[in-house]
Amino acid sequence: MEELKEKLTSSSARVEYRGRIAPSPTGYLHLGHARTFWTAYERARARGGTLVLRMEDSDPRRSRAEFASAAIEDLRWLGIEWREGPDVGGAFGPYAQSRRRTFYAEAWERLRALGLVYPCACTRRDIALAGQAPHDEQHGGDDEPVYPGTCRTRAYVSSASGPRGANWRFRVNDGEEVVFEDLKQGRQTFVAGRDFGDFVVWSREDVTAYQLAVVVDDALMKITEVVRGADLLKSTARQILLQRALSYPAPEYFHCPLVTDERGRRLAKRHDALSLRSLRASGVGAEELRARFRADEC
Numbered sequence: 001m002e003e004l005k006e007k008l009t010s011s012s013a014r015v016e017y018r019g020r021i022a023p024s025p026t027g028y029l030h031l032g033h034a035r036t037f038w039t040a041y042e043r044a045r046a047r048g049g050t051l052v053l054r055m056e057d058s059d060p061r062r063s064r065a066e067f068a069s070a071a072i073e074d075l076r077w078l079g080i081e082w083r084e085g086p087d088v089g090g091a092f093g094p095y096a097q098s099r100r101r102t103f104y105a106e107a108w109e110r111l112r113a114l115g116l117v118y119p120c121a122c123t124r125r126d127i128a129l130a131g132q133a134p135h136d137e138q139h140g141g142d143d144e145p146v147y148p149g150t151c152r153t154r155a156y157v158s159s160a161s162g163p164r165g166a167n168w169r170f171r172v173n174d175g176e177e178v179v180f181e182d183l184k185q186g187r188q189t190f191v192a193g194r195d196f197g198d199f200v201v202w203s204r205e206d207v208t209a210y211q212l213a214v215v216v217d218d219a220l221m222k223i224t225e226v227v228r229g230a231d232l233l234k235s236t237a238r239q240i241l242l243q244r245a246l247s248y249p250a251p252e253y254f255h256c257p258l259v260t261d262e263r264g265r266r267l268a269k270r271h272d273a274l275s276l277r278s279l280r281a282s283g284v285g286a287e288e289l290r291a292r293f294r295a296d297e298c
């Protein structure tokens with residue numbers, strides 16, 4: 001009886017694994033993306049979980065529909081399967097960020113009501129002149145100068161009914177440590193105000209910033225594990241602060257080491273020869289790539 005009770009409790013407490021792959025349609029997928037997405041797929045499959053495809057096209061200035069359909073085509077060619085996505089639907093859609101503005105605006109409204117975001121009038125140049133470079137160079141990748149806090153205490157008339165028209169920054173507590181256990185990279189520690197400053201969650205061009213969109217989507221799509229590249233470790237620290245502010249559950253993180261070329265340089269989108277399209281065109285088969293990913297596991 002006790003044993004049965006225990007079984008029931010543990011099975012009802014078990015949370016279904018939900019992972020996601022989230023391409024940005026700003027270019028063709030390359031080998032680096034493919035390996036990370038393949039790892040995400042393998043981890044979801046090994047746990048009998050669900051993989052979600054989310055198109056991260058929240059920035060209309062950079063995203064193109066042709067790259068979105070190319071990404072879907074390339075991922076299918078590689079042999080990755082997803083159960084929810086813009087092409088197959090699902091219970092937590094829409095699965096393209098360009099169609100999720102309402103959710104982001106609600107989160108922004110909550111942050112504003114909590115007094116955790118403020119409009120910033122600084123230009124990029126102001127910040128470059130006043131800010132200092134991030135203390136920790138080792139993580140690199142997604143870096144911007146640490147915002148000096150110029151507009152933190154600036155009085156503003158709040159007549160805005162939405163975020164449109166200003167850069168809204170999330171206020172961090174200077175000196176606060178953000179610590180998380182990465183399933184691949186081990187324990188990570190970042191310090192707010194040193195590694196990153198108050199960061200933009202909504203831009204004056206009326207675009208939801210990456211950090212906010214991702215946090216809202218991972219929560220509403222009930223993602224339990226985030227698999228992505230190690231260039232985003234510092235973003236994870238920022239996102240954890242947003243999750244706490246919005247009372248969202250924290251997913252687990254697995255950051256894959258970055259794929260580098262033969263000279264040790266990070267693969268970037270400009271390495272066109274390493275896009276899945278060019279590889280396929282030059283006769284590389286999907287099975288060959290999968291074998292390579294399995295041998296050189298994240």
Ligand SMILES: [Zn+2]
Binds near residue numbers: 120121122149150151
């Ligand atoms: Zn400012």
